[in-house]
Amino acid sequence: MNTLVEKQYVKELVCGSNFSYILAEGGLFSATEYKVLQSQASGCFVQCMKMLYNGNIQIYYLANQLKPFANLIPSLDPERFMAVVINLLGNILKVRNNGFLSCQKIDVSFEHIYVNPITLNVGLVYLPVNHTIYPDQSSFENEIRTGLIKLISGVSNLQSPATMQLSMDLSNGTLSIEDLYRRYKGGEDFLQEKDKLQGKSKHTVSLCLTAMHAPTRVEIRITKDRFVLGKKAGAVDGVISFNDKISRIHCRIDRKGERYTITDLQSANGTYVNGKRLQANQPYRIGNGDIIRMANSDFQVSTR
Known part of the structure; x- marks a missing residue:
């Protein structure tokens, strides 16, 4: 149990998928820390807001998509x-x-x-x-x-x-x-x-996506075994901000050994590989030279 709740410094209030803490007194609130949280809302924290509840400070956490x-x-x-x-x-x-x-x-x-x-x-x-x-x-x-x-x-x-x-x-x-x-x-x-220390050699294929007609050069290197692409910073690994038609969480590239697949994550405007629209939540293998389209933006796949 949260010891602050146990000591009655705060009271928890559940609001559907969201929740909040009601502070027993205003002097408990740290304005400096709250400002830091607001400046990093898209980072590693559940976003929160300061509100009033029956005259007391309420810290309301927005967790509805989590x-x-x-x-x-x-x-x-x-x-x-x-x-x-x-x-x-x-x-x-x-x-x-x-x-x-x-x-x-x-x-x-x-x-x-x-x-x-x-x-x-x-x-x-x-x-x-x-x-x-x-x-x-x-x-x-x-x-x-x-x-x-x-x-x-x-x-x-x-x-x-x-x-x-x-x-x-x-x-x-x-x-x-x-x-x-x-x-x-x-x-x-x-x-x-x-x-290497044991005298063995192991070649690992890395994959890169290069935007073909973007207003500026955009190159996305796949650096994780599960790499999510979309336009919402903080929710994806590779942010694509130049095209509003790309969904906030658009698709995911999975790496297993030297094999890569792409999966559409129920995007609004679709994910395509070499002109073929992918069925949502179904992985499709990709490799060097393939053209991936997210909404109406094309990316060329290259392996190194």
């Missing part, structure tokens, strides 16, 4: 679970490295960690108040570690050799959050470096 991590767990496979964990750790590091915010004010209960079910990007719930949920950084990190370890051991659909290794690493107190993030975010690079 799902609580707890609700998403039954539908996740080990690979997607790992992607969520990596994004969670990355966002925590962003907060830790921000000079104005404190990780101890992030609610890391699985009911209040929010996930975009398409991109698997994570939104954190930050309370801009003058009290902390966790007494120190160590308690905060321990809450995350123990929660994830219990999930992996207790939910069968999340279990795989990779997640069991993650559980062991989470239990290893010598590995910091940053160590864990680097190990799993850079897993492929780590394996390639290991192969």
Whole structure:
């Protein structure tokens, strides 16, 4: 339970898929932290607004396009679970490295960690108040570690050799959050470096999309195993801002080894490969020289 709720500093109010915290008194509100959150609304946080509720300050969180991590767990496979964990750790590091915010004010209960079910990007719930949920950084990190370890051991659909290794690493107190993030975010690079040290060579094909008729040069390099494209910054990995007909979350490119596929994510104006419109949510293999059309913008695929 959120200790601020337990101590009655704040009261939680659920509003459909959104929710809010009502502050017991105005002096609890941190105006500086709230301004920082507003300036980073499209980043790693669930967007929030300051409002009034029966004369008290209300922090209202807009989570209607996201799902609580707890609700998403039954539908996740080990690979997607790992992607969520990596994004969670990355966002925590962003907060830790921000000079104005404190990780101890992030609610890391699985009911209040929010996930975009398409991109698997994570939104954190930050309370801009003058009290902390966790007494120190160590308690905060321990809450995350123990929660994830219990999930992996207790939910069968999340279990795989990779997640069991993650559980062991989470239990290893010598590995910091940053160590864990680097190990799993850079897993492929780590394996390639290991192969080099062992005298092995491994060629990995990288894929790039180049806009063919854009007003300026646009080149998008696919840098993740699941890479989402669209025009909404903060919701996708590759932002395409020059064409309003492209959907906010338009399509996704998946990488498995040296094989790439593209999937239309129910875009309004469609995704095409070499003139053929793709059926939504159905992957289609792509390779060097293919022409991908998003709405009415063409991109040429090149591999290196």
